[in-house]
Amino acid sequence: MTAKEQAYSDFIDGLNLRHFKGSEFIAYARRTNSGGKAGVPPKTKWKNIVPTLQVLDQLRAHFGKSISLTSIYRAAGYNRACGGAAMSQHKEFTACDIQVSGKSPGRVFATLLEWRDAGVFKGGLGKYATFVHIDCRGRNATWG
16 A cells, blocks of 8 residues: 555544545545546545544445445546546545445435435435435435
8 A cells, every 4th residue: 555545544544434444545546447447535625524424324324234435436537437527526526426234325325315405405416317416515416
């Protein structure tokens, strides 16, 4: 593991989340496509993901099911190659695409929408056929 990866992993572990570990983020950062690696986000963006991860930690406890992080931070080239939006919240490290074991994207989306409407967080929610997008961008947006 590089020094940058170790620092990133240590940062995630230092958040004291009950259900997510830095090693999951390193594994994702090492993914590649024709645009390059997903990458370790710049250190200046690390804190951006904290509110989203706190919501996801609560979601894991709520459902009592594992959550797969299918997309986290995306470097610009990686984002383009996987068809991400030009202004993707993944590039800002506020977003995660997730799948909850044994739960449909519709059910996960409905729960997160209920929580957002109750003021638990402010951000984007997108429902897709196989996953849900969540971000804590600071303003609400909904699609899918």
